[in-house]
Amino acid sequence: MNHKIKSLKDYIFEYQKSVDQPESFWSKIAESFEWQKPWDQVLSWDFEGPEVRWFENAKLNITENIFERHLNAHGDKAAIIWEPNNVNEKGLHITYKELFERTCKFSNALEAQGVKKGDRIIIYMPMIPEAAVAMLACARIGAVHSVVFAGFSSSALADRINDCQAKMVLTSDGNFRGPKNIPVKAVVDEALEKTTSVEKVIVCQRTSAEIQMKSGRDLWWHDAIEGQSINHKAATMDAEDLLFILYTSGSTGKPKGVVHTTAGYMVFSQYSFMNVFQYEQNDIYWCTADIGWITGHSYIIYGPLLSGATTLMFEGVPTYPHAGRFWEIIDKYNVNQFYTAPTAIRALQAHGLEPLEPYSLDSLKVIGSVGEPINEEAWHWYHDHIGKGNCPLVDTWWQTETGGIMISPLAGITPNKPAHASLPLPGIQPVIVDTEGNELVGNNVEGNLCIKFPWPSIIRTTYGDHKRCKDTYFSTYPGMYFTGDGVKRDHDGYLRILGRVDDVMNVSGHRMGTAEVENAINEHPKVIESAVVGFPHEIKGQGIYAYVICDMVGESEEKLNREIIDTVRKIIGPIAKPDQVQIVSGLPKTRSGKIMRRILRKVASKDISNLGDISTLLNPEVVDEIINGANI
Numbered sequence: 001m002n003h004k005i006k007s008l009k010d011y012i013f014e015y016q017k018s019v020d021q022p023e024s025f026w027s028k029i030a031e032s033f034e035w036q037k038p039w040d041q042v043l044s045w046d047f048e049g050p051e052v053r054w055f056e057n058a059k060l061n062i063t064e065n066i067f068e069r070h071l072n073a074h075g076d077k078a079a080i081i082w083e084p085n086n087v088n089e090k091g092l093h094i095t096y097k098e099l100f101e102r103t104c105k106f107s108n109a110l111e112a113q114g115v116k117k118g119d120r121i122i123i124y125m126p127m128i129p130e131a132a133v134a135m136l137a138c139a140r141i142g143a144v145h146s147v148v149f150a151g152f153s154s155s156a157l158a159d160r161i162n163d164c165q166a167k168m169v170l171t172s173d174g175n176f177r178g179p180k181n182i183p184v185k186a187v188v189d190e191a192l193e194k195t196t197s198v199e200k201v202i203v204c205q206r207t208s209a210e211i212q213m214k215s216g217r218d219l220w221w222h223d224a225i226e227g228q229s230i231n232h233k234a235a236t237m238d239a240e241d242l243l244f245i246l247y248t249s250g251s252t253g254k255p256k257g258v259v260h261t262t263a264g265y266m267v268f269s270q271y272s273f274m275n276v277f278q279y280e281q282n283d284i285y286w287c288t289a290d291i292g293w294i295t296g297h298s299y300i301i302y303g304p305l306l307s308g309a310t311t312l313m314f315e316g317v318p319t320y321p322h323a324g325r326f327w328e329i330i331d332k333y334n335v336n337q338f339y340t341a342p343t344a345i346r347a348l349q350a351h352g353l354e355p356l357e358p359y360s361l362d363s364l365k366v367i368g369s370v371g372e373p374i375n376e377e378a379w380h381w382y383h384d385h386i387g388k389g390n391c392p393l394v395d396t397w398w399q400t401e402t403g404g405i406m407i408s409p410l411a412g413i414t415p416n417k418p419a420h421a422s423l424p425l426p427g428i429q430p431v432i433v434d435t436e437g438n439e440l441v442g443n444n445v446e447g448n449l450c451i452k453f454p455w456p457s458i459i460r461t462t463y464g465d466h467k468r469c470k471d472t473y474f475s476t477y478p479g480m481y482f483t484g485d486g487v488k489r490d491h492d493g494y495l496r497i498l499g500r501v502d503d504v505m506n507v508s509g510h511r512m513g514t515a516e517v518e519n520a521i522n523e524h525p526k527v528i529e530s531a532v533v534g535f536p537h538e539i540k541g542q543g544i545y546a547y548v549i550c551d552m553v554g555e556s557e558e559k560l561n562r563e564i565i566d567t568v569r570k571i572i573g574p575i576a577k578p579d580q581v582q583i584v585s586g587l588p589k590t591r592s593g594k595i596m597r598r599i600l601r602k603v604a605s606k607d608i609s610n611l612g613d614i615s616t617l618l619n620p621e622v623v624d625e626i627i628n629g630a631n632i
């Protein structure tokens with residue numbers, strides 16, 4: 001089980017082995033898992049297709065590797081510690097044995113409702129233990145889960161349901177988030193008006209909000225599990241059977257369903273968790289992500305539970321009821337590893353040091369960062385005030401598509417360098433390429449980040465559209481996986497991620513396609529055309545700036561501004577709301593009709609010193625108007 005790297009020397013050795021003999025490297029690691037039938041071949045791959053298969057023809061169930069494999073050794077250990085949003089409500093310690101029983105009960109309930117292996121199930125739930133049970137039960141019976149962040153709007157939810165033709169939705173009545181009591185079931189009801197595939201909805205009672213239950217379609221979670229057995233025989237899954245679909249934004253309008261399969265994802269999420277965080281058996285580990293994102297999948301649920309770890313799940317938000325909530329929870333449970341996003345760090349940093357005063361944070365051994373580049377100021381604040389200068393900080397670079405952490409220090413092993421994701425994990429072969437695809441070797445080089453060899457949890461396809469997967473990731477630089485990120489290798493050979501090089505923004509650690517936001521804005525009846533770009537934002541990392549051409553007859557700018565923001569909130573959700581809307585009479589376009597986004601990005605960043613060549617524009621006069629209207 002324990003393929004844990006213990007020193008820098010170990011890391012260098014293991015890394016080299018993983019490059020020289022990847023198949024034997026990964027098969028050794030995989031051997032420590034429980035398989036119903038072993039594989040015939042470790043890996044077959046072709047990035048042309050793309051077609052990647054790990055542990056071919058092996059049979060397994062990922063939940064047997066979470067439960068049956070560990071129950072004897074630590075059935076009574078806490079698997080999940082759950083901290084509710086409301087400080088007056090009691091938290092829960094759910095042991096491995098209890099989590100197993102809950103998973104089995106719910107697996108039986110799902111089957112009793114007609115769910116079969118391969119069916120797609122949408123999980124649209126708050127951060128409550130039942131959300132974890134829902135994921136695990138799907139995996140246990142071989143249904144494919146697709147978790148949708150419960151902050152997405154009904155139309156975003158409907159798009160995802162339609163794309164994967166989900167048969168069932170698992171949800172709750174409401175969601176306690178900070179001071180808010182957010183309706184959840186009502187959003188599902190609205191979404192289901194635009195879909196036809198969903199047969200049943202199971203509703204977990206959380207807030208006791210008044211909701212509508214549609215007879216014949218909706219049933220309560222507590223009724224569904226009533227009388228179900230606490231035993232369940234796990235489905236036999238092929239190594240390459242789908243484990244889950246997770247939708248993420250790209251540079252084109254429609255979010256894509258990233259597909260992960262069973263065996264490779266299992267092996268890599270566990271291996272990366274254990275090694276990056278250097279988890280030790282009695283540690284309490286806490287990742288603050290939401291299960292609606294890949295970080296929640298790999299590092300709240302699968303990675304930790306496969307490792308027999310205790311994983312803390314928090315329902316609330318960092319600033320409720322006070323700005324010290326995270327630190328209070330760390331002390332309350334003696335958290336040893338703490339993993340969060342730079343946007344949360346910056347938001348808490350803005351509250352100063354006072355909220356930290358009542359807490360010792362002595363239990364912390366490792367602190368981590370994920371989701372966006374961490375700026376040096378936030379890195380130092382996090383390192384000095386939360387890690388007290390003596391906790392290694394793991395800046396983990398990865399993506400929904402990679403399934404697990406790709407480039408990161410290993411805690412306490414890789415020497416820390418602020419704002420550098422540092423070095424690749426064993427098995428990961430990053431390369432830096434120029435725009436023509438030439439590999440840039442040596443140090444002190446900067447370019448686009450690609451990966452040239454498959455790793456076990458690599459994206460297999462985009463659901464229902466394999467060509468899209470090929471076009472997005474495997475065509476820009478043939479023979480390589482293209483990440484969409486820029487990167488620099490410094491004089492020490494350390495990697496520093498520079499951010500996206502495509503039309504994808506990163507807002508508070510959430511990925512958002514510019515086209516997706518534009519499509520939403522264009523739904524407003526008065527909007528003629530729009531262009532969205534990201535701009536540097538102190539707390540969010542990037543903010544959203546929208547330039548919009550409108551039919552202004554009988555309209556006020558102020559009212560339109562408000563309505564445009566509201567339209568985006570309704571179509572995608574609050575996380576996609578533009579921070580700035582500027583009404584313009586035209587957009588800078590080349591003679592071939594392409595919007596020159598470079599200029600829009602510069603204006604949005606209030607950096608107009610060097611706009612570059614604008615002589616090729618069809619309408620150069622619009623640039624002055626845009627600058628004047630931007631209040632620079």
Ligand code: PRX
Nearest residue numbers: 370371372373395396397398399400497511
């Ligand atoms: O641009 C990179 C940024 O987040 C993108 C992936 O977003 P998503 O699929 O939503 O997954 C986020 C959580 C893994 C990447 O293409 N990103 C993620 N981690 C880092 C990062 N940028 C810089 N440093 C990181 N540590």
